[in-house]
Amino acid sequence: MKYVDEFRDGELARGLAAAIARDAEAHRHYRFMEFCGGHTHAISRYGLADLLPDGIRMIHGPGCPVCVLPIGRIDQAIRLAREHRVILATYADTMRVPASQRLTLLRAKALGADVRMVYSTEDALAIARANPHREVVFLAIGFETTTPPTAVAVLHAAEAALGNFSILCNHVLTPAAMHAILDAPQGVAIDGFVGPAHVSTVIGSAPYEPFALDYGKPVVIAGFEPLDLLRAIHLLVRQVNEGRAAVENEFTRAVTRAGNVRAQALVDRVFERRADFEWRGLGTIPASALQLRPEFAHFDAERRFAVAYEPVPDNKACACGEILRGEKRPEECRIFGTACTPENPIGSCMVSSEGACAAHYTYGRLRGAAA
């Protein structure tokens, strides 16, 4: 526990906050996006926005695996469980994601589908071993952090010739999403990025270099602890003040430039890039997600079962796209907090507590009202 506490020290935090306030120039607005849901969570959990001067606004990015899953993907999972009668193994956080026909995996389960919550890919494999006469599909989601465990599971299944196991692959790529945000024809209102913690331990810091070099946006990779975030924000403020754009690494205790080469090789052995993939809130992004390589095709639930992906448009009122590009704030969405709430999410950003709208709903309302 000591380890954790060191990074949550109130006095250090106040010192850092004071340094940020000193360096932030009064006439400037700083709009920083923390890409990753883990950072969003830390910001709300520790009330960090409260420690920042008014001129600094944090924009919550799309780095929440559950939030970016489009409706059509959850529909596929539900169809696998209901129509193809498979055992669908899934991480708990996908259970409440709204799908078509007012269904969720939770509701499908209540209606009799065999949906099981697992905490690891190992659990999913264990279910497959224990139920040799049933098909077991693992709903694989997440960014670069959760991809290596899925790759390992597929390799294990291949070694053991586990014929009843497959995955519905929704693994997505962080840099591709950052590109999409920066390439928006409307332009972006973002002055810098807090780079992901765990994702960067896998992919390293090199993939962010184009954002600094080509787009002129500073990137500072930060750990998940609140002090990490404050330090990263401080470094971003300095870069902006100095007119610099570089990739800096605050999380040197875990992230290198090259990342985890072994994990990358593992992923590369099992997965290849999809031509494109639809993201909730961001639309279709080329080469932004993974699928199994042809030699592992029989572990691919999309090829094994007739569950073609059918896109379902996001709700028209939902402003997630604009919010993710920093153009709008959550409270500027017409249905924020009225029709769209964490209990009844309409758009992707309200789905998990790490989503931009959900985070603002739980934290930002307080600040908005006090100001």
Add this chain to the structure above:
Amino acid sequence: MSAPYARPLDLKHGLVDLTHGSGGRAMAQLIRELFVRELANEYLAQGDDGARLGRATGRLVVATDAHVVSPLFFPGGDIGCLSVNGTINDVAVMGARPLYLAASFVLEEGFPLADLAKIAASMGRASREAGVPVVTGDTKVVERGKADGVFITTTGVGELRDGIDCSGANARPGDVVLLSGPIGAHGMAIMACRENLSFDAPIVSDTAALHGLVDALLRAAPGLHTMRDATRGGVGATLNEIAQQSGVGIEIDEAAIPIPAPVEAACELLGLDPLYVANEGRLLAICPPDLAGDALGALRAHPLGAGATRIGRVIEDPRRFVQMRTRLGGRRIVDWLHGDQLPRIC
């Protein structure tokens, strides 16, 4: 009393089967040899479908609670003592003295009688220790797969103390919020079992009957406004209930909330917030500021309240927010839990 049964229950290898719920001889035997023996008291001995109780002088309070927990046995307790303590606490925090309990069991076909015996013994122990007898009960058996081992519903009756008016609706701006001890132990004890997490020191559930603590508290501070045991949904959900019911805001201070290190570590590992983790032996008390010193003193003087702290205050807020000053000095809303972070732990 001589037993009218050919053979005693096989408490070693026996299993619950459908005849145990059929109203026949097997059911009578199960009730007699297991429940009546472990829970023995004069009311159960009446042997009727209900129990004739003594005359009450004050107003009565009744509370009921269904207990489903997986696993049924966990460090620090099991579903048996949990079902006794939980309902005693629900009655006690109303400001009443718990007098009687009723219990009904839903048993799954195939459930080992040995486990059932352990559960009944644990209920008996908890009820004797608390001095609150289980005066009547019922048993039903459902087919295998229709339940998860055993479900226990307990109902408690208590007598309200004169002059005490404790309610979730009574919190007033300016009041002080007290917490009776460190949080999160019950929920994380269960989660650690389920997820096979092991710690140097296992996390032990805090399940306990709190009526003694409540008694001490009310003696010291009879003008107390609100008491709640912070069970499902933890301190976070309980404070939101109170804020909602009383039409107030509540402001708490994260640094003042004691969280045992293993609980914090386990929460970290599983991505859970200890504020929403269930407790089974912790209460929140809200009182006017002039009573806070006496109330806190009384809590701390009792073994179940030794770790009590003052965690915050009630404020005026038409939005009825529960907000928290974080350890880092920022503020955040402690919102209602959206969905369930821990399914089925109490």
